Amino acid sequence: MLKLSTKGQYGVRAMFEVAKGYPDRPVSIKEIARRQEVSVAYLEQILSTLRRAGLISSVRGPGGGYLLTHGPAHISIAVILRELEGPVSIASCMDPEEGCHRVEGCVTHTLWRSLGEKIDAFLSTITLDDLLKDERLLMDAAEHDRIVTIKRAAAGQGG
Amino acid sequence: MLKLSTKGQYGVRAMFEVAKGYPDRPVSIKEIARRQEVSVAYLEQILSTLRRAGLISSVRGPGGGYLLTHGPAHISIAVILRELEGPVSIASCMDPEEGCHRVEGCVTHTLWRSLGEKIDAFLSTITLDDLLKDERLLMDAAEHDRIVTIKRAAAGQGG
DNA sequence: TAATACCCTACTAGATTTGTCAAGTATTTA
DNA sequence: TAAATACTTGACAAATCTAGTAGGGTATTA
Ligand code: FES
Ligand code: FES
Numbered sequence: 001m002l003k004l005s006t007k008g009q010y011g012v013r014a015m016f017e018v019a020k021g022y023p024d025r026p027v028s029i030k031e032i033a034r035r036q037e038v039s040v041a042y043l044e045q046i047l048s049t050l051r052r053a054g055l056i057s058s059v060r061g062p063g064g065g066y067l068l069t070h071g072p073a074h075i076s077i078a079v080i081l082r083e084l085e086g087p088v089s090i091a092s093c094m095d096p097e098e099g100c101h102r103v104e105g106c107v108t109h110t111l112w113r114s115l116g117e118k119i120d121a122f123l124s125t126i127t128l129d130d131l132l133k134d135e136r137l138l139m140d141a142a143e144h145d146r147i148v149t150i151k152r153a154a155a156g157q158g159g
Numbered sequence: 160m161l162k163l164s165t166k167g168q169y170g171v172r173a174m175f176e177v178a179k180g181y182p183d184r185p186v187s188i189k190e191i192a193r194r195q196e197v198s199v200a201y202l203e204q205i206l207s208t209l210r211r212a213g214l215i216s217s218v219r220g221p222g223g224g225y226l227l228t229h230g231p232a233h234i235s236i237a238v239i240l241r242e243l244e245g246p247v248s249i250a251s252c253m254d255p256e257e258g259c260h261r262v263e264g265c266v267t268h269t270l271w272r273s274l275g276e277k278i279d280a281f282l283s284t285i286t287l288d289d290l291l292k293d294e295r296l297l298m299d300a301a302e303h304d305r306i307v308t309i310k311r312a313a314a315g316q317g318g
Numbered sequence: 319t320a321a322t323a324c325c326c327t328a329c330t331a332g333a334t335t336t337g338t339c340a341a342g343t344a345t346t347t348a
Numbered sequence: 349t350a351a352a353t354a355c356t357t358g359a360c361a362a363a364t365c366t367a368g369t370a371g372g373g374t375a376t377t378a
Binding site: 220 | 365369370377378
Binding site: 028029030044045047048051058059060061062063064065066 | 352356
């Protein structure tokens with residue numbers, strides 16, 4: 001339950017790749033596609049949406065690609081997902097546009113709203129910068145593992 | 160984004176109605192259907208799932224219906240939704256059964272897992288008993304409004 | 319045996335998801 | 349200017365999921 005569509009998932013991963021080029025190295029769709037194993041054509045759709053939303057800008061021609069319009073610390077996962085999948089809306093009848101004649105006296109209405117707010121709050125605190133840091137941690141951990149493995153091998157305890 | 164299906168939504172609302180009959184008054188599908196404005200046929204599917212999961216038991220024949228198998232304070236929204244919609248799984252590639260060869264070194268993996276855990280934790284703290292209390296609050300508020308309205312009307316300030 | 323009420327499976331129209339494809343436009347470099 | 353790179357856009361479609369409906373069955377009570 002409560003799945004995110006691939007568009008949202010790929011979108012965040014793509015933004016993470018674009019963030020790696022911050023502040024001035026344009027990252028091409030091709031590069032993102034290769035690194036994140038997502039098709040170029042599908043990424044085009046996703047990045048196009050994010051560009052129209054103003055989260056990234058594009059540079060055409062050879063050497064071109066996408067650039068973050070703001071610092072990685074100022075782009076939260078919440079805003080990326082909001083552009084690609086719309087606002088958090090656990091139950092469709094919470095949407096003020098769609099409306100629901102049962103809202104008043106509905107015991108679950110408050111519940112879904114609280115949950116939605118909690119999710120939104122959480123995703124708003126996580127930024128691209130956090131993901132970049134996370135990767136550094138992952139890489140450090142891998143490096144550490146590698147060193148440990150090498151040391152073990154050198155000590156004849158490999159395996 | 161992060162929508163709940165109607166099955167989950169109706170399921171919680173149905174369980175709320177069943178909870179009203181706790182501990183010994185069976186609540187029929189018909190009654191639930193009327194109160195929650197959901198079709199009988201659809202509710203049959205939903206309640207059948209919940210019964211097989213052991214959350215409710217059924218009593219056949221005239222005067223029959225459904226009963227909670229445990230106290231309302233011991234049935235969380237999380238377990239109801241889990242039975243109807245499966246476990247929280249923000250991204251499908253987090254599911255250990257489906258698997259994903261990119262898990263290691265994937266920056267979003269940790270993110271989705273954290274979010275999933277947060278959601279699960281929240282939904283686990285809310286029980287049917289909370290919904291029952293909530294309704295009492297709602298009714299009290301309505302009663303209060305009604306009294307105020309009556310007093311105003313009596314004082315010639317109605318509207 | 320009539321009425322009530324749960325039980326179960328199958329089916330389906332419509333929406334959504336998850337992409338692909340084709341034909342552009344803009345920019346740079348040779 | 350020609351070629352290559354790379355973004356831009358809109359149309360389209362297979363696959364899946366959602367949100368139910370339909371219809372026949374079983375158990376219980378009066
Ligand atoms: S708000 Fe629509 S049913 Fe609760
Ligand atoms: S875990 Fe599958 S892509 Fe991140």
